[in-house]
Amino acid sequence: MWKTVAGLMFGMLVSAGTLAADLTATEMRWLRGVWPVVAFAKEAGMPLDIVVQPQPTPDVAPLGLAFVEGRCKLVLSMRGNPEADAALERIEPELLDAALELMAAHELGHCRRYLDGAWYDVPAGFADGSSSASSPQAGVASADTRAARREEGYGDLVGLAWAGRHHAAQYARLHAWLVRERSTDRIDGSPHDTLAWVALAQDKALLDSGSMFAAAALLWTRGLAAGN
Numbered sequence: 001m002w003k004t005v006a007g008l009m010f011g012m013l014v015s016a017g018t019l020a021a022d023l024t025a026t027e028m029r030w031l032r033g034v035w036p037v038v039a040f041a042k043e044a045g046m047p048l049d050i051v052v053q054p055q056p057t058p059d060v061a062p063l064g065l066a067f068v069e070g071r072c073k074l075v076l077s078m079r080g081n082p083e084a085d086a087a088l089e090r091i092e093p094e095l096l097d098a099a100l101e102l103m104a105a106h107e108l109g110h111c112r113r114y115l116d117g118a119w120y121d122v123p124a125g126f127a128d129g130s131s132s133a134s135s136p137q138a139g140v141a142s143a144d145t146r147a148a149r150r151e152e153g154y155g156d157l158v159g160l161a162w163a164g165r166h167h168a169a170q171y172a173r174l175h176a177w178l179v180r181e182r183s184t185d186r187i188d189g190s191p192h193d194t195l196a197w198v199a200l201a202q203d204k205a206l207l208d209s210g211s212m213f214a215a216a217a218l219l220w221t222r223g224l225a226a227g228n
Contacts, residue, residue: 033100056080072111109158153197161212164204
């Protein structure tokens with residue numbers, strides 16, 4: 001994800017201007033960037049809330065998603081969190097809004113999977129790739145890691161599908177940016193080791209058909225078939 005949450009919750013229908021007195025400049029910048037995706041979710045009838053954590057949240061992803069009582073929570077964890085600004089600084093200025101939308105669409109992919117009751121599941125006909133482990137506890141951890149990696153791969157493909165539909169002229173650069181992000185400090189087999197799926201989406205045409213969720217699922221399944 002770009003995790004559990006508690007904090008200050010704002011309804012999706014409240015304007016960013018109304019929130020200005022309560023939010024930091026960094027939070028406002030992220031919110032402005034992700035707002036097209038939030039608006040899309042609202043139009044699609046997806047149960048999405050925005051949560052801004054008011055306490056310091058170092059070492060947490062600035063943008064994440066939680067699922068609580070049937071609703072998706074788009075979580076901003078940015079106070080006392082240097083990564084919130086560092087993530088913005090790593091993006092070329094002319095790509096900033098499009099990249100923030102890609103990140104938010106990634107989280108919306110997680111939301112879709114939760115709403116479909118499919119979180120951590122694999123499609124019919126696939127196994128999760130688990131193998132014998134030295135202990136039951138190790139096996140559970142390994143299975144969870146594999147499942148988390150699959151979900152992150154699907155989220156990345158949803159983000160790229162959004163980018164292809166809404167920022168077609170910048171798609172190649174956005175794809176290259178995501179490759180760089182996923183390559184930095186990459187740990188083989190970790191949840192954010194999603195390059196195998198991202199590589200499948202170099203040609204945006206592969207994500208053009210149907211809804212962005214369905215298009216991502218088709219390419220995601222292709223990755224699963226290849227052993228990812």
